[in-house]
Amino acid sequence: MTERAAPRRRLGPLLVVAPLFAVLFFLIPYPIGILLLGSVSRVEPTRIGEALRHLDFSYYAEMYSSPALYQATLNSVIGCVGGALLAMLTGLFFAWVVARTDIKGKGAIEIIAIMPLFISPLIASMAWSILASDRAGILNIFFKDLGWDFRLNIYSFTGIWFVLGVYYAPYAYLFLTPALRRMDPVLEEASTISGASTWQTVRRVTFPLIIHPILSAALLVFVITLGLFAVPATLAVPVNLHFLTTYLFNLVTGNPPAYEKAATVSVLLIALTFLGVFLQRQIIGKRSFVTVTGKSTQPRLLKLRRWRPVVLALVLLYLCLTVVLPYLALVLVSVRRFMFFTSVASIFDANMLTTQHFQFVWSHAQAIRSIGNSLYMGAAAALAGSLLCFLTSYCIHRTELPGRKSLDYLTMIPIAVPGLVIGVAYLWAWISFPVPIYGTIWVLALAYVARFVPDGVRAAGVNLLQVHKELEESSRIHGGSFWQTLWRVMVPLARPGLLSSMLLLFILSVRELGSSIFLYTTESIVLSVQIYNQWESGELGATAVLSLVQTLLLVGVVVLARKYVMRAEAA
Template identity: 40%
Template sequence: MLLQTGAATTRALRRWLPAGVLIVILTFLVIVPVGMLLYASVLDAPPRPGADPSNLTLAHFRSLYGSPETRLAIRNSLAIGVGGTAMAMSIGMLLAWLGARTDVPGRGLVQLSGIVPLFMSSLVGALAWSLIGSPRAGYANTVLEALGLGSAVNIYSVGGMVFVFGLYYAPYAYLFVASALALMNPELEEAAEVHGGSISRVMSKITFPLVLPATMGAFILTFVLIIENFPVTQILGSAGGVQTLPAYIFRLMAAAPSRPNQASAAGLLLMLIMVVLVSIQARLLARRSFVTVSGKGFRPRRIALGRWRWAGFGFAVVYLVLAVGIPFFALGQAALRRTQFISGVGDFFDPTAFTLRSMTTLLDYPPFALGLRNSIVVGIMTAVLGGALHLATAYTVHRTDVPGRRILDYVAMLPVTVPALVIGLGFLWTWLNLPIPLYGTLLILVLAYTARFMPQGYRGISSTILQVHADLEESAQVAGASRLRAATTIVIPLIKSGIFSTMMLLFILSMRELSASIFLFTSQTRVLPIVLYDQWTSGSYSRMAAISLIYSFLLFVLTMLGRKWLGMGTTTD
């Protein structure tokens, strides 16, 4: 009897072991940092080692939520989020419709314009537009003054931030909506046109309502990404005195003396807003059916725009110029000029005003070399560690029946509701209090990035695993192969393109990340976005622009090199 009980216990432990190990890992990456943030928000002193854990208080929440500063930061964040999302959705949806459903000329360029701004991080975009739209010495105001129109542009405002967010988050709306429009059966649109519906009426009553799931997904994602964004609001908002929640959290930590407990409470408030938004999205989409693809075949149809064809093409070109062309022109001016002073429009094209000194001396600048090296190391480690972790998690959830796999699925998606700045703050308190000396090393950045991009990595690999039918593994196991051997010899080779795609995505995202690392770096662990941010804070605009150009070029090259994996996937039945 005892032998039978022991054998049953052993079998139960073996069943729980895979999910149990992964749950422990994900708990340390996600749950513990969020828990430490909550702990810090109710502690009466900074949550450093040796702090008395029994001295708990809600005073930080009362002082924070009763503060006019907090209310103003919330209002500004919501206003910028709504405005930026509305602009991004308008641009992205229109580009998606033009590229997927119309006979617009230069359709390839239109489709390219929907994704090219992704190669330019919001940090670089904000820095470029600070050069263009500064109310005192911005390039745009220099041109306007030459035309006798005065200084009409002020990028350091709520409207300025809405404009920048709208430009650089439009690709998210484009990617969501374009794929949905490409799959939509055109018969409903054709029926509406037969009954006299105009193009605008068909779009508003038929086309976009049928892709509402993609539209809602893009809207919530864009809104969440905007209200949690730190670089744009810090660079443009701080100069204009516009306070937002992410910038407010950073200011509480950077103040002298710092206020870490209030910063933790503010971080929880920002996280609560994101949780509510994601929950609303799930509830809205769960109530309706939007099936537009059935077993009946159809031929994709292009809507004839008539006299509006070239207007649609012009819209795409204008967007591309605003999002990429003008910012790179501004960065080139700042990087190559001998002096940043510009007396008139003619100075923009004076060949004697330019020099390559900033570009040629950059490679000998120690912080840049250190930041570039650290970024590459952290990116590779995040891609490898994250790829392995997400593969193990996705396989356990979708290919096994072990207990606890649904918990894994929930925890893996939890970081989508946690702002990057909050993740960094949670990791700071966690690893300052644990007896493992990770703070001050590159490994803490790797772990923070792995947690930050867990939803993207997990979903990326999950989608490829679900494309491989389980019958292939089951046949191997019937033939005597173990589950591990079936996975390594059948599943992984079939989804290797999806795995490499996810790893490349994690590498690129890690190269772009500033918010999660702003509280975790030291003088020897600075990554390239931190170096770039430091140049802005110190007023080294020439070097800032030079680093921005090289940084953007590096991201572009990495993305192009990864296209053979990013664009590949398995379609195995």
């Protein structure tokens, strides 16, 4: 009986892996391959055989000799490097405060440090353009009335560095905090015993020990921001400053669209992103500074003493800059008739208050449709994506099947492919596909799943690795098949992690703009695209209302999901 059951047990995982490879192939390598083929062929790339017989590299010669492309590349590198450095410094500050100081209220500080993760980059950049426009920014009005000869200008590299730096600092914070928390304090204590001051110990001991995580965090933020469309579209384009993503957008939306040229720019964007990912991996793996040993030790906490108020003030300043001021600006614009201020008193003029922007949104059929589509699409992407990511992660981490490492590498490809490029790839790959999904909500859901597969697989993997293999072995000893073990043992144990993965995919999908901008139609438009379109049309009041709606939806879903996850963990 056991001998006959063994082949069936081996067959179960194989029946999972083969479909997973097929699904992931059509989600990731197929559209990217079509994009690459389209960049070197004069024939429609979906006709693969014919396209391979008509290869032509003239598009690369034309585009890569363009001064405009070189300028856009330089602008992207300058903007993203500056933003990554500021994000790294901000994230390091919060990681240091939480992990290595005796400050009180660390739980609240941790929440403040990650708050920007829940704010769309589009909403953040639009809010700051309202606050710090060089001509009519609210903050500049305050400075003028105070008699200060000082003006902010968000439409500049400095403004772009600021927005990228403060809103992507949470990525650096999450990356650096574990490294600081797990450091063995022996070397620092030895430095102190030898007579070194606190600053000397930080500079000569602590900093060298975490230099590699610091550089890796900066590269991570650089890779993420390099593919951003929202921030340069709202803060750089108004002053005729183009990044690679906005340059690519203009090629696709031009009249006529230049898809082949857009494909060559996409290849350049993928190459730069891949280079950043490769360097980050090299920094992590090339050299090892052991900071965690077998001994149970706790890092020495720095006593802030008189610096405590200064640190708290900086934390509150960060909260004001990332959350309080931007949303106050959005609320103000949403209830004002016109976005025109001459003085501080005119900003708070009660005669200018109105609900017309809310009425406009609720009576605007496309705006209402975009809200419904975002919820529907986000739920579909979360459900399908979390199932795909859970099964993929299970095959990678809990089986010994051949090909599981290839499956792991396959899920990592989207890390090096920006969202805007995935949008171009899906536009080309699915527009002539035999199954008519282009122009529907499904193509958006598929693009989001492909875009965020790495995040979902890693989130599911962390949870699966916490479950000991003896529980699966016990099930199999008692005659449980692969599917019975998976459904009755692993799914209940991994349910909190599965729910967290679903929540992560939902948030990322509802926020996403880059992958949506080329794939929507009037019937399948989503909220992020609707917000961007209202902004481009100059309807600031409607833009502010929709931005607040998106934020409230995300906050509401996070609160409800958190309660459900806590109940699941308690059960």
